[in-house]
Amino acid sequence: MGIGTVLNELIKFRNTNVNELARNANVSPQTIYAIIKRDNKKADIDVLLKISKVLKVNVDYFFNNDSNIDINDNLLKKEVSFENNASFVDNMLDNYNDKPSKKSLDELIEEEDKKQKLEKEKLEKLLEEEDKKQKLEREKLEKILEEEDK
Numbered sequence: 001m002g003i004g005t006v007l008n009e010l011i012k013f014r015n016t017n018v019n020e021l022a023r024n025a026n027v028s029p030q031t032i033y034a035i036i037k038r039d040n041k042k043a044d045i046d047v048l049l050k051i052s053k054v055l056k057v058n059v060d061y062f063f064n065n066d067s068n069i070d071i072n073d074n075l076l077k078k079e080v081s082f083e084n085n086a087s088f089v090d091n092m093l094d095n096y097n098d099k100p101s102k103k104s105l106d107e108l109i110e111e112e113d114k115k116q117k118l119e120k121e122k123l124e125k126l127l128e129e130e131d132k133k134q135k136l137e138r139e140k141l142e143k144i145l146e147e148e149d150k
Helices: 003-013 018-025 029-038 044-057 071-084 088-098 105-149
Strands: none
Touching: 003 029, 003 044, 018 029, 018 044, 018 088, 044 105
């Protein structure tokens, strides 16, 4: 199942539409339509991060979605994980409102930057692995076709 299929199902599940998602994620509707139409196993990480935040799922949901699992069940599992990793701003506000923070704002921003960098690296690694899988599958198919031609 490609990212576009997962995204399309998620949009329907959330009772939203491409234009509303695009507006809330601050990306163009054409970008979202292109992701859905192409249905590739890879997409721009920054765009997926924005979309996943609006749709309230971890970005890895788009890559680790098992097509045999009902989207509702799979989404609920991912949401639990997402809710445990509240956004940086929410954490900052909670800390600020509940008690004085021992960390400076610069330290908090630096920590969040590190987390985002690690997540981006993780996603890039997932994309790389997916590319390798697709290449192997392509090579297998080419061998099969060559053998059939003989």
